[in-house]
Amino acid sequence: MLEQNSSQRHRVVIVGGGFGGLYAAQAFRNAPVEVTLIDKRNFHLFQPLLYQVATGSISPADISSPLRLVLRNHRNVRVVLDKVVDIDPVQKLVILPDGTLPYDTLVVATGVSHHYFGNDEWKTHAPGLKTIEDALEMRRRIYTAFEEAEKEADPEQRRAWLTFAIVGGGPTGVELAGAIAEIAHGALKHDFHHIDPGTTKILLIEGLDRVLPPYPPELSAKAAEDLNRLGVTVCTQTMVTNIADGAIAVRAGESEETIAAKTILWAAGVKASAMGKVLHDRTEVELDRAGRVIVAPDLSIPNYPDIFVIGDLANYPHQGDRPLPGVAPVAMQEGQYVAKLVKKRLAGEVLPPFRYSDYGSLAVIGQNSAVVDLGFVKLSGIIAWFIWVFAHIYYLIEFDNKAIVMMQWAWNYFTRGRGARLITGEGSPKGLRAEVPAADVQKQDVPTTQAVS
Amino acid sequence: MLEQNSSQRHRVVIVGGGFGGLYAAQAFRNAPVEVTLIDKRNFHLFQPLLYQVATGSISPADISSPLRLVLRNHRNVRVVLDKVVDIDPVQKLVILPDGTLPYDTLVVATGVSHHYFGNDEWKTHAPGLKTIEDALEMRRRIYTAFEEAEKEADPEQRRAWLTFAIVGGGPTGVELAGAIAEIAHGALKHDFHHIDPGTTKILLIEGLDRVLPPYPPELSAKAAEDLNRLGVTVCTQTMVTNIADGAIAVRAGESEETIAAKTILWAAGVKASAMGKVLHDRTEVELDRAGRVIVAPDLSIPNYPDIFVIGDLANYPHQGDRPLPGVAPVAMQEGQYVAKLVKKRLAGEVLPPFRYSDYGSLAVIGQNSAVVDLGFVKLSGIIAWFIWVFAHIYYLIEFDNKAIVMMQWAWNYFTRGRGARLITGEGSPKGLRAEVPAADVQKQDVPTTQAVS
Numbered sequence: 001m002l003e004q005n006s007s008q009r010h011r012v013v014i015v016g017g018g019f020g021g022l023y024a025a026q027a028f029r030n031a032p033v034e035v036t037l038i039d040k041r042n043f044h045l046f047q048p049l050l051y052q053v054a055t056g057s058i059s060p061a062d063i064s065s066p067l068r069l070v071l072r073n074h075r076n077v078r079v080v081l082d083k084v085v086d087i088d089p090v091q092k093l094v095i096l097p098d099g100t101l102p103y104d105t106l107v108v109a110t111g112v113s114h115h116y117f118g119n120d121e122w123k124t125h126a127p128g129l130k131t132i133e134d135a136l137e138m139r140r141r142i143y144t145a146f147e148e149a150e151k152e153a154d155p156e157q158r159r160a161w162l163t164f165a166i167v168g169g170g171p172t173g174v175e176l177a178g179a180i181a182e183i184a185h186g187a188l189k190h191d192f193h194h195i196d197p198g199t200t201k202i203l204l205i206e207g208l209d210r211v212l213p214p215y216p217p218e219l220s221a222k223a224a225e226d227l228n229r230l231g232v233t234v235c236t237q238t239m240v241t242n243i244a245d246g247a248i249a250v251r252a253g254e255s256e257e258t259i260a261a262k263t264i265l266w267a268a269g270v271k272a273s274a275m276g277k278v279l280h281d282r283t284e285v286e287l288d289r290a291g292r293v294i295v296a297p298d299l300s301i302p303n304y305p306d307i308f309v310i311g312d313l314a315n316y317p318h319q320g321d322r323p324l325p326g327v328a329p330v331a332m333q334e335g336q337y338v339a340k341l342v343k344k345r346l347a348g349e350v351l352p353p354f355r356y357s358d359y360g361s362l363a364v365i366g367q368n369s370a371v372v373d374l375g376f377v378k379l380s381g382i383i384a385w386f387i388w389v390f391a392h393i394y395y396l397i398e399f400d401n402k403a404i405v406m407m408q409w410a411w412n413y414f415t416r417g418r419g420a421r422l423i424t425g426e427g428s429p430k431g432l433r434a435e436v437p438a439a440d441v442q443k444q445d446v447p448t449t450q451a452v453s
Numbered sequence: 454m455l456e457q458n459s460s461q462r463h464r465v466v467i468v469g470g471g472f473g474g475l476y477a478a479q480a481f482r483n484a485p486v487e488v489t490l491i492d493k494r495n496f497h498l499f500q501p502l503l504y505q506v507a508t509g510s511i512s513p514a515d516i517s518s519p520l521r522l523v524l525r526n527h528r529n530v531r532v533v534l535d536k537v538v539d540i541d542p543v544q545k546l547v548i549l550p551d552g553t554l555p556y557d558t559l560v561v562a563t564g565v566s567h568h569y570f571g572n573d574e575w576k577t578h579a580p581g582l583k584t585i586e587d588a589l590e591m592r593r594r595i596y597t598a599f600e601e602a603e604k605e606a607d608p609e610q611r612r613a614w615l616t617f618a619i620v621g622g623g624p625t626g627v628e629l630a631g632a633i634a635e636i637a638h639g640a641l642k643h644d645f646h647h648i649d650p651g652t653t654k655i656l657l658i659e660g661l662d663r664v665l666p667p668y669p670p671e672l673s674a675k676a677a678e679d680l681n682r683l684g685v686t687v688c689t690q691t692m693v694t695n696i697a698d699g700a701i702a703v704r705a706g707e708s709e710e711t712i713a714a715k716t717i718l719w720a721a722g723v724k725a726s727a728m729g730k731v732l733h734d735r736t737e738v739e740l741d742r743a744g745r746v747i748v749a750p751d752l753s754i755p756n757y758p759d760i761f762v763i764g765d766l767a768n769y770p771h772q773g774d775r776p777l778p779g780v781a782p783v784a785m786q787e788g789q790y791v792a793k794l795v796k797k798r799l800a801g802e803v804l805p806p807f808r809y810s811d812y813g814s815l816a817v818i819g820q821n822s823a824v825v826d827l828g829f830v831k832l833s834g835i836i837a838w839f840i841w842v843f844a845h846i847y848y849l850i851e852f853d854n855k856a857i858v859m860m861q862w863a864w865n866y867f868t869r870g871r872g873a874r875l876i877t878g879e880g881s882p883k884g885l886r887a888e889v890p891a892a893d894v895q896k897q898d899v900p901t902t903q904a905v906s
Contacts, residue, residue: 042600042876059512061873068644078646081600081876098604132877147495147534151551191521193531420514423495423534424585 009034010346013094013103015084015275017044017067020109020311020331025077026070027339032346035077036101038094042066042081046396048328050129051172054138055179056187056421063396064132084110084275089282089304104306105342108275108293109335111312112326115271115290122243126264129172136425138265142180143423145263146188149195160260162200165248167240168268169206170213171363174223176265177204178366181230187418202232203259205250209236212363212371214325219371222380226369240268270326272313279309288315288323297353299338308341310334316354324356328395333357362388462487462529463799466547466556468537468728470497470520473562473764473784478530479523480792485799488530489554491547495519495534499849501781503582504625507591508632509640509874516849517585537563537728542735542757557759558795561728561746562788564765565779568724568743575696579717582625589878591718595633596876598716599641602648613713615653618701620693621721622659623666624816627676629718630657631819634683640871655685656712658703662689665816665824667778672824675833679822693721723779725766732762741768741776750806752791761794763787769807777809781848786810815841 010033014021017039025037046063053060071077086095087106094101114128127137142164149161162184166177184200191197204211204227210220211227211234224234235252242249249258272291280287285301286294292315293301299314301307311331316324324330337354344351360374362384370384379387463486467474470492478490499516506513524530539548540559547554567581580590595617602614615637619630637653644650657664657680663673664680664687677687688705695702702711725744733740738754739747745768746754752767754760764784769777777783790807797804813827815837823837832840 042596042874059514059873060877061509061512061875064875066644066871066874068641072643080604081597082604132875143495144534151533151535188521190525191519418519420512421495421519422514422517422585424513 010104010342011102012036012105012107012342013038013101014107014109015039015094016109016111016311016313017041017079018047018109018111018311018331019328020111020335021107022067022070023332023335024107024109024310024339025335026074027336028076028343029074031076031339031343033076033105033342035074036080036103037067037071037077038080038082038084038096038101039067040081040083042068042079044070045132047130048392049396050132050135051175051179053132053135053420054129054176055142055183056139056418057179059420060132060135084278086278087282087307089307092306106307107335107338108279108307108309108313109311109331110273110275112270112272112290112292114266115269116266117269119243122266125243125245126167126248126266128266129176138176139421140423140425141263141265142183143421146184146192146195146197147423148262150192151194156260158195159201160246161262162195162197163203163259163261164200164263164265165203165205165259165261166265166267167205167243167248168266169204169208169211169234169236170267173204173206173267174211174227175364176267177202177227177232178230178364178369181227181232182366183418183421185231187421198231200231201261203235203261204232205235205238205240205248207237207239211236215361215363215371215373216378219373219378219380223363223365223371226365226380230366230369270312276313279307283307290315292323298341298351299334299354308338310338316356318353319356325361327361329359330356362391364388463557463795464489464555465558465560465795466491466554467560467562468492468547469562469564469764469766470494470532471500471562471564471764471784472781473564473788474560475520475523476785476788477560477562477763477792478788479527480789481529481796482527484529484792484796486529486558486795488527489533489556490520490524490530491533491535491537491549491554492520493534493536495521495532497523498585500583501845502849503585503588504628504632506585506588506873507582507629508595508636509592509871510632512873513585513588537731539731540735540760542760545759559760560788560791561732561760561762561766562764562784563726563728565723565725565743565745567719568722569719570722572696575719578696578698579620579701579719581719582629591629592874593876593878594716594718595636596874599637599645599648599650600876601715603645604647609713611648612654613699614715615648615650616656616712616714617653617716617718618656618658618712618714619718619720620658620696620701621719622657622661622664622687622689623720626657626659626720627664627680628817629720630655630680630685631683631817631822634680634685635819636871636874638684640874651684653684654714656714657685657687658691658693658701659687659689660692664689668814668816668824668826669831672826672831672833676816676818676824679818679833683819683822723765729766732760736760743768745776751794751804752787752807761791763791769809771806772809778814780814782812783809815844817841 012033012035014024014037022044025035028035043064043066049063052058067079082096084094092103113130116122145161149158152158164180166173181202184197188197211223212220227234238250238252241251246262247258248261248264276291276293279285279293283301283304293309294315295309296302297318299308312326341351362372364370368382368385370388372379372384372387465486465488467477467490475497478488481488496517496519502516505511520532535549537547545556569575598614602611605611617633619626634655637650641650665673665676680687691703691705694704699715700711701714701717729744729746732738732746736754736757746762747768748762749755750771752761765779794804815825817823821835821838823841825832825837825840
């Protein structure tokens, strides 16, 4: 049971400590409000680098900042490690498993999770990448595959262990494919006696006609070229029709094929977190196809000016042809906007609608290879890669001095090492062996593009 | 199914990639033998620093070196990720789940695991510290306890969340107790609104009359003094009679007590890994009370001169009053000795019995505080601490340049930070709530000293 805030100050409750929630909490610094930040986890996760944990470059703690540490000097913010199960917008209460919490302003920033387009049974065979646990599971599967290949005497099975299929050609898919190619052709090159990791087949499967669909076509082409150079087979206009243990069925035009691949990774779709539905049920706010909340121009919910939705969970349709993308800078700016709006309101002032300032998009393919769209200029190759590195270090060290990550990167850069390639966790390597033969795979069409981000 | 070694060279199979197995494998460098190193894990774990993972100072990868990376330049060593289920000493075969592997020389170095003195039901309530997974579970429990205390309104429950009991006053228990005290009084000092982590109660429970029993009494006294200064309550001559969820029952002399403690950590006993029993069943070799293999003066098994047991799994009674301790330097020297012996044998020469060169013992209590027994001199305080730091860095960077750990330590030293304090893994904080009231605790005597190490 949580104690209620006894002060008379305006009570802000923020749900979710991602980029949106954390930037909102920080932006209330020195404001005459009492902020409660609720998160299920005790740390903020720097999600843009999660793929580096999944591929064994860095450790989970390198991209995780304890929320209490980040907010230590914000005396008007308290952190509560808990889960919000419901809200009561009339009584203005947030419902927790063990109690309730009153709010004057509610900011919901709970993000999105994976979406398998109705095929939730694929999840076991093709894990996605949203949490630290997801990343460690991917890491376990990737490195276990090489170990199993080394032990496998049957050439067909060995080939399947050395085949990686990544579903979804958005930034996450491109990053994963590029990193796995570097692992196979670089870090592990000399480490095995029976297999040549250089023969690894990496398939990047995308439903649309190019990778990185939200980027300008010339950057997509450059990314595909760099991926090919790294040894990734880019399969565009290719639909996934089924996924089973050790096999993925795809269709490209008229041709259908089932590929034996022991490691299948999901980077294709996202759907709104459960708070989307809670808000819909309680306020009748409209949701989009992915379950995201369609917000008003000031990021509030229509008819509920004291409830805001920000970050990946929000669909902001008031700027440009399509909703704002589900990327960190949007969430950060939205968080800061909401804090500013609440402070203005308390001072009896108003603020014009939210407007996202787009400083550009970045996606990394591999070492010395990235694409950057700054609007006025489009870059690729090593210059783009350096911009990517510095942009990420800049944001990473903002919260919690992560100088260690820089050192680790510098070390990896010169050694091409993957020092964090531990196989840890529950399942043993045996747990990954195919139990369903590839022939049992059923067909069904689904898109493979990242629907939201 | 593993392919058999087709060469005519002497085949050495090493089971276990800890200090013993890895040093043996490395010592065969350039020898005319084919070495196969079998381990369940794909990395060597630097166990002496595992408590720093458990307490959130460093990340698992910082103390784990991929075996293939460490052995990359040893062309006569191949690494197999697998589990040995049995051996056939007559046919000279190692039995794996999917096949067999012939050997000419077998080196068994599979170490020890926790021992609850017949009370295996305590395991859930008082986890031990041997693997990366164990360390992450301890870390989860330690940091979850502070979060639950922050949310708890009932003062008695809150007190239980802020009470930590560590069972066993050997080096691991002392390290854990000291580190938790530093977390409570240092890293978390300013991070909570409702609780004062400075009121945390840390109990170190030891059955004998002093902590660090294998050390000289004056160093034990110094360690107890430093622990007290850090805020640890040292309870010597105290037996644990039962452990339940959220409660530990102890007896000191005539007085019995049940203490409400939500976090109970086990550092008290170890027992031989399963290979001890396998060797006993197949060779009739004698085991000690902890299940360790009593080896011959050359570390072989009586009547089986081609089977060696080294490291924590071996009981070597041929030097001093009691068996050699279960510490890394013993395992390293044993591994090197066996490699040398095999090489001599192949050259038709002999080697005198194994003799451990004891360069001293180190145990750390906290920042600037350690005890060092170098035989000719006994040190404590900051000088001992620096010796401890440099000894550990020296061995750590030997395998795989872990410069990162040094940076992290330097950073932590000046900031007193615990950057790796993530709560990750399966169980939610709720999962830790007491289900058995303290009153249900049954009594039973068990020793609390570390029986082996």
